[in-house]
Amino acid sequence: MIGQITPLIGYLLVAALVFSIGLAGALTRRNAILVLIGIELMLNAANLNLIALWRYGPHPELLTGMIFAIFSIAVAAAEAAVGLGLVIQVHRHARTTDLDAINRMKG
């Protein structure tokens, strides 16, 4: 099995692993900021996926994967900024960042 692992498969697996780790962190940590950290990890894993598939896929000269990843980085940055701003605002109102305690949207 190891012999069959191409570099591509390796990269994809690493990306999947990092994605899952990030997801696990987003789902289990109490602090809202750590959820955002997890989300950043997930985005990064996706970027890795994109680059790896660009590198080992057909027509790398089209630069599609790279451009996609670059845009993703830009958008992720914007999203991190807004998200962290939201967390700060929530913290001002709820006096805490504990996600278990913030349940005012409870049905």
Add this chain to the structure above:
Amino acid sequence: MSLIFYLLAVLTVAGGLAAVLLKNTVHCALALTVAFAGLALLFLNLDAQFAGFAQILVYIGAVAILVVFAILLTKGSETPQGGVFSRSWLVGIAAAAAVFAVLGWAVVASAPRLLGAAAPAASANSTTAANPAPAVTVEQIGRALAGRYVLPLEIVAVLLTVALIGAVIVAMHEKEEAK
């Protein structure tokens, strides 16, 4: 599967694990930075130099700093009473495990196809012969951005502007009389 790859993979995964497992939030942010760095190096290994340096610039240089600032502003360095993990952390682990299972299965199951698509008689080791490194110049990227991907470029510019303004508004202190 070169050694570099393994080392960088271990680094990245370790950084990620540390980022989600450490108790101190600031330590988590720093571990995150390590993971970002590992990813950047992986990009470089994949001959995506521009992406790697963009990763360093943006993620490590901005996002990580943002996270640290946010931790600072929300007193995130204090440890909460109930522990750092949620009460129902097992459910989260289970969900993440399920996702990893599906992803891993998808990747492994599509391995023959990926193999077949790449090169018919290439061996597992001769990756560089089957997949030569693409010659990517900045000029090419620039031309692509300004040519083929000009629309997404402009939209991302608008998006960044909006995000900028939005973040400022969202995080702004409200005026006293509005409270």
Add this chain to the structure above:
Amino acid sequence: MQDAVLFTPQLKASPIAEILWLIPALPVAAAAVTALLGRSRRKTSATLAMVSLSFSLLLSLLAFAHVVSGWAHGAAVRETVNFTWMQVGMQVGTQSGAGSVDLGWVLDPLSAVMLVMVSFVSLLIFIYSIGYMAHEGNFTRFFCFLSLFAGAMLGVVAANSLLLLFICWELVGLTSYLLIGFWYERPAAVAAAKKAFLTTRMGDVFFLLGIVWLFAQTGTLLFYNHGAGSIEPTALAGLLAAPAALGLTAAGAIGLLIFCGAAGKSGQFPLHVWLPDAMEGPTPVSALIHAATMVAAGVFLIARVYPLMAAGAPLLATGVLTQAGRLAAGTTTALTVVTWVGAFTAVFAALIAVAQNDIKRILAYSTISQLGYMMAGLGMGGVAVGLFHLITHAFFKALLFMGAGSVIHGCHGEQDVRRMGGLRSDMPLTFLTYAIGMLALCGFPLLFSGFWSKDGILEAARHWSVARTPFYMLVLGVLLTAFYMTRQVAYVFFGYWRGSKSAQESPAVMTAPLGILAFFAMALGLIGTPAWPWFRAFLDGRAVGFMWRGFMEPGLLTLMAVSAAVVFLGLGLGWRFYGGQAPRPEEPDILEKTVPWAWAGLRGRLYVDEFYGVTVVAFYRWWARAADWLDRRLWGGVVAGVASLFGRWAGLSRFLDTNVVDGGFDKGCEELGVGGGLLARVQTGRVQTYLRILAGAVAALAAILIWSSRS
């Protein structure tokens, strides 16, 4: 009377016969208009009534002239105008009629004479009423009812259909009820009206049975219909052939049933009890309805259906002054019953009249008695005999009643004869006319019409083939009539005034009709004398001439002498007892002193009313109580039971509704709420929960997609 021989069938009715329906219709129309007027329009109502009745009189005179001219030329007139009212749609009886109910009117000597009499007397009484009811508040209503009565009575007379006659008959009864109870604030008047209506109703039930039977048997109710009428020979033959119970034929049974109705209306014993009480009504009402016209309707009815009553009897005579011996063997059962009832009523009522003290009651019983005479005359002598007495009686009895009204008016409402007296000098006109009427009623010889008409009846009674007793009863009646009338006149007009206030003569509007009627009371006799039997011949449709030979009938002169002697005897007896000095009101009557036991019985009207009271009325009251008990307990119980059943059903329904339906709904909604609450728990408000669910769902979806793309 063989009509087919005497009357030629008419193919087309003359113009006057075509518009004959106007004669009853005009007063009815006047009544309808008056009914819509207000109480204040007194002059309008009186004028309407008078004008309409004048027109009716005019038309009646024209019709009479037409019939007379036809008769004088030898072609006796009987014209009918018939029309179909409704199709009953089945073949009935022996006739081949298609089961249609027809109405129509007839113009023949009988109806022509009656039309003239009724309209003339009614008109005179209308004029009289204007003066008599001048102080009455309900003047308009009075004239409305009077007009309606006049129209209905004329309808009875002119009708060619037994059904139309019955309709108008009932209308007459209705207006009689309305007019007797005119002063409805007086309980006595209300009771009298009820009594009149109910008593005549009892007779009318049998009348209606007779009508229905006749229709079933003959298929038509028209009297004359060019040979197909119900009292024309073809139908009569069929009726005679059909047997009924008790050895009667259908003809006899129907005749008896019809006589029951006539007995009720004409106050024959035992249905006479309403007539004296009917004097509670205003005096013009008594004069018109209960003397001249309505009570005569019964007699007229018998005269109209006389062919039916006489069916089967061999060639019954119309009168006795033509050829002797025409009263052949036997008569019919129906006519025999009529005769006996009439004779008995004549004597019975005359006896009671002797002991009455109310001026109108005396006249009421006198009317009953004279009606008995008329019925007896019909039964024994035929149509002309009975009807002649009816005509003469109408005039002098109306005269007497109106005179009594004048007396009451002059005595300021006093009606007890014991409180009157000496009015001969205070009210001379009234006295003169009243005396003429009284002598006519008694049958004073030669000069007065009553003598000739009563003698016709006595002559028929003398020759009656069945028995001689009615003759003696009628002669006794003559004696009694003279006696009680003398008593009354002595009480009222002779002696000294026993009343409270002084009396005065009535105004001309009241005394003028009295004079006209007095003239006729004397003059009418001329058309019925044996020397010139105009009336009889006119009714029969035969030619007549003036013949002194008529007096030469065997036994006729003797009879005239005998009846004259009886009259004088009665007058003399009455004068001996009451003439000279009439007793004071407190003193008992002279006759009472003489024969107190008889007086008590007669004063108490021979206790017929009391008898009714303990039998019929008591039974009725018991029956009413029983029905009331049934109604309240039985039917009421059933209704209450059903109602309670419904109530319980409703309660059950409500229980179901509240608990099952509402409760079910409420429970359901509660559970929905609970379920919603349960479902809402999914919305924990915690971000990580949502994220976890998202992650799980994505994983599942991806797995499914990959799995499906693999296979």
